[in-house]
Amino acid sequence: MPLIYAKPGEVLHIRSIGGGRNLSKRLAEMGLYPGSTIKIISNQGGPVIIAVGETRLAIGRGMAAKIFVR
Amino acid sequence: MQAQAPMLLVEKAKSTTIAMVGNPNTGKSALFNALTGGNAHVGNWPGVTVEKKEGKFRHGGLTFNVIDLPGTYSLTTHSIDERIARDFILSGNADIVINVVDSTNIERNLYLTVMLLELGIKSVIALNMSDIINREGIRIDTEKMSEMLGGVPIVMVSATKREGINELKDILRDTSSLKHPEFKIPYGDVIETAISKIETAVKKLHIGYDTRFTATKLLEGDIEITETIKNNGGQEVVKVAMREAAQIEESIGYDIETAMVEKRYAFIDKVVRECVKGKSYNTVSLSDRLDNILTNRVAGIPIFAAVMWGAFQLTFSIGGIFADYIDSLFGTLSEIATSWLSSIGVPHLIVSLLTDGIIGGVGTVLVFLPNIIILFLLLAFLEDSGYMARAAFVMDRIMYAVGLPGKSFIPMLIGFGCNVPAVMSARTISSERDRLLTILINPFVSCSARLPIYILFTSIFFPKHQGLVVFSLYALGIIIAVLSAKLFKLIIPSLKGHVSPLVMELPPYRFPTLKSLLAHTWERTSSFIKKAGTIIVAGVTLVWILSNLPAGVKYASEFTYMGKIGSIIAPIMRPAGFGFWQAGVALLFGIVAKETVVGTMGTLLGGEETLSSAIAHLFTPLSAYAFMVMSLLYIPCIATIGTIYRETNSLRWTLFSVLYSILVGWVAAVVIYQTGLLFT
Numbered sequence: 233m234p235l236i237y238a239k240p241g242e243v244l245h246i247r248s249i250g251g252g253r254n255l256s257k258r259l260a261e262m263g264l265y266p267g268s269t270i271k272i273i274s275n276q277g278g279p280v281i282i283a284v285g286e287t288r289l290a291i292g293r294g295m296a297a298k299i300f301v302r
Numbered sequence: 303m304q305a306q307a308p309m310l311l312v313e314k315a316k317s318t319t320i321a322m323v324g325n326p327n328t329g330k331s332a333l334f335n336a337l338t339g340g341n342a343h344v345g346n347w348p349g350v351t352v353e354k355k356e357g358k359f360r361h362g363g364l365t366f367n368v369i370d371l372p373g374t375y376s377l378t379t380h381s382i383d384e385r386i387a388r389d390f391i392l393s394g395n396a397d398i399v400i401n402v403v404d405s406t407n408i409e410r411n412l413y414l415t416v417m418l419l420e421l422g423i424k425s426v427i428a429l430n431m432s433d434i435i436n437r438e439g440i441r442i443d444t445e446k447m448s449e450m451l452g453g454v455p456i457v458m459v460s461a462t463k464r465e466g467i468n469e470l471k472d473i474l475r476d477t478s479s480l481k482h483p484e485f486k487i488p489y490g491d492v493i494e495t496a497i498s499k500i501e502t503a504v505k506k507l508h509i510g511y512d513t514r515f516t517a518t519k520l521l522e523g524d525i526e527i528t529e530t531i532k533n534n535g536g537q538e539v540v541k542v543a544m545r546e547a548a549q550i551e552e553s554i555g556y557d558i559e560t561a562m563v564e565k566r567y568a569f570i571d572k573v574v575r576e577c578v579k580g581k582s583y584n585t586v587s588l589s590d591r592l593d594n595i596l597t598n599r600v601a602g603i604p605i606f607a608a609v610m611w612g613a614f615q616l617t618f619s620i621g622g623i624f625a626d627y628i629d630s631l632f633g634t635l636s637e638i639a640t641s642w643l644s645s646i647g648v649p650h651l652i653v654s655l656l657t658d659g660i661i662g663g664v665g666t667v668l669v670f671l672p673n674i675i676i677l678f679l680l681l682a683f684l685e686d687s688g689y690m691a692r693a694a695f696v697m698d699r700i701m702y703a704v705g706l707p708g709k710s711f712i713p714m715l716i717g718f719g720c721n722v723p724a725v726m727s728a729r730t731i732s733s734e735r736d737r738l739l740t741i742l743i744n745p746f747v748s749c750s751a752r753l754p755i756y757i758l759f760t761s762i763f764f765p766k767h768q769g770l771v772v773f774s775l776y777a778l779g780i781i782i783a784v785l786s787a788k789l790f791k792l793i794i795p796s797l798k799g800h801v802s803p804l805v806m807e808l809p810p811y812r813f814p815t816l817k818s819l820l821a822h823t824w825e826r827t828s829s830f831i832k833k834a835g836t837i838i839v840a841g842v843t844l845v846w847i848l849s850n851l852p853a854g855v856k857y858a859s860e861f862t863y864m865g866k867i868g869s870i871i872a873p874i875m876r877p878a879g880f881g882f883w884q885a886g887v888a889l890l891f892g893i894v895a896k897e898t899v900v901g902t903m904g905t906l907l908g909g910e911e912t913l914s915s916a917i918a919h920l921f922t923p924l925s926a927y928a929f930m931v932m933s934l935l936y937i938p939c940i941a942t943i944g945t946i947y948r949e950t951n952s953l954r955w956t957l958f959s960v961l962y963s964i965l966v967g968w969v970a971a972v973v974i975y976q977t978g979l980l981f982t
Binding site for chain 2: 259
């Protein structure tokens with residue numbers, strides 16, 4: 233499912249990241265790549281806040297729609 | 303003593319250049335300060351280090367030049383900030399790199415570490431925030447980690463507590479013990495075979511970089527390295543790399559960049575598993591709980607508005623207490639100076655220059671020092687606590703609707719302090735288009751230099767609603783900025799297009815230390831005082847001279863040169879309600895620095911003492927408001943114009959910014975005045 237449907241507290245794995253090459257590379261460098269584990273901190277309609285290790289990342293909804301998790 | 307002098311000279315000659323590299327929010331700036339003893343800016347919004355900052359320290363008879371590079375997540379360039387960092391590292395100008403790692407967030411930070419090690423540059427790893435991990439009971443086996451990372455020295459430090467700094471300096475002193483690390487990420491057979499094939503081809507080219515590093519970058523399709531190799535006669539090598547990459551992608555079924563990133567993280571995972579003990583995951587931290595409230599969909603924006611409104615209220619209520627004291631201090635100073643200088647026979651003209659001109663003009667500006675200190679202190683608190691990034695977060699939806707990324711809200715917030723660093727901080731925005739847009743609208747954000755104008759006029763015309771009126775001006779600045787962005791996107795072809803998606807780090811909330819808050823505030827306040835002592839003194843002196851010439855006319859009357867200049871501007875301002883020459887002159891000199899608007903009025907209208915009654919006589923509350931709006935919008939100050947030129951590297955955009963803001967300022971002032979007239 234796309235990240236925008238994830239619920240707070242869920243621990244998920246990234247399956248794939250859509251969008252341009254540049255973007256997926258940037259995300260990878262911040263710790264978001266296929267296979268990495270994330271935890272949803274908050275998802276209230278605005279940007280989604282996720283935890284990648286100890287980092288908290290805010291991901292805009294447009295972007296979150298292109299990140300598939302399970 | 304004398305015998306030592308020549309030795310010092312010799313030592314001076316052999317200085318070592320150190321570059322500090324790390325992710326954003328790792329306390330890199332704090333470590334820079336701890337090393338150099340300087341008071342560089344320490345903040346908490348992503349990408350705080352926007353300028354190349356340099357400092358020096360001596361240790362063990364050696365001199366070290368330290369360069370603090372902008373925070374970067376990797377050695378790939380996505381924004382100008384990251385390009386600055388990367389270009390400097392690749393240039394080979396640094397003898398040693400200090401890789402600052404946030405040890406509370408080691409996995410993500412080690413990604414950059416791994417890239418640096420692959421580059422084969424001499425480096426030291428500083429595991430920062432040791433105090434926090436000690437408190438949380440986390441242990442890091444630095445010896446083991448060093449071994450796994452090719453023998454690179456690792457030191458635990460706490461930049462804020464000043465722990466481990468000497469150890470770090472000792473390692474830097476023994477530079478001979480530092481070697482180029484022998485480090486290889488195991489990429490697996492398929493990729494390794496490709497790398498060694500490309501490496502063989504690269505070796506023939508004799509370029510400066512590490513050959514394995516170059517080969518990996520070529521395989522990844524790194525744009526800059528590929529260009530460099532092409533330009534050095536390596537077209538064939540690039541072709542080999544592309545062919546290899548295509549073959550691998552076909553066999554693994556997805557893109558090679560992701561594959562290589564995965565391998566790096568797999569390696570980092572192993573390092574962390576073996577070297578870091580006692581780490582607990584999946585805890586909901588206090589930060590997260592705070593974020594549930596502060597970034598709440600419903601409450602986030604009202605909370606932000608309340609925080610900003612509270613900040614302005616505090617600025618005026620506390621600042622106002624001191625203002626009266628400073629006011630009377632300058633009054634007394636002026637009186638004492640006049641009587642003393644006259645008594646020792648100084649000519650009347652010089653006495654007038656010193657008292658009416660300089661003490662009057664500068665005094666009028668410095669009266670607002672307490673307000674400005676408090677504003678800076680509050681801004682520093684918001685930045686250092688981590689709230690600034692949340693402000694950008696909650697504003698993202700609104701900004702997106704306007705056509706700007708949430709990230710460009712941070713330069714707007716910094717603009718409340720000063721537009722110069724604000725325009726520079728737009729460097730963290732990766733899309734060129736969004737960056738230009740952010741720069742162009744920034745001068746409308748009301749900086750602290752405009753505050754004296756507001757305080758002067760509101761204290762005379764709106765004494766009961768000072769906070770509210772000033773808040774309305776700040777809000778108007780933001781509204782004009784936002785509307786301008788919308789307009790530019792609509793009518794300027796090169797600024798059209800989609801907003802780049804938001805990906806932003808939210809640093810953990812931290813309670814700022816008093817020391818860093820004070821350092822932060824002092825750094826900015828001192829530049830305000832410096833400005834009052836230099837540019838503003840020069841400005842008011844010029845105003846005073848022009849107000850005394852030609853010889854024989856009455857001081858500061860409309861028959862002086864100053865009056866004549868003002869009289870040219872005055873008719874243009876008549877529809878806005880302040881069509882008299884003093885206002886024209888004040889606005890003209892305000893271009894030098896906005897505080898000069900007030901300084902000029904002080905000089906022209908007889909100093910701090912008589913200023914209030916003179917202004918009350920010239921303006922009405924309505925025309926005073928229109929004048930404040932004009933001062934807010936009409937033109938960026940010279941320093942900001944210069945920065946816009948430097949950052950956009952375009953005379954056309956700079957000129958556009960100047961002309962556009964003059965037009966907007968005038969139109970807004972006229973509309974407000976004329977509309978107001980209908981109701982009075």
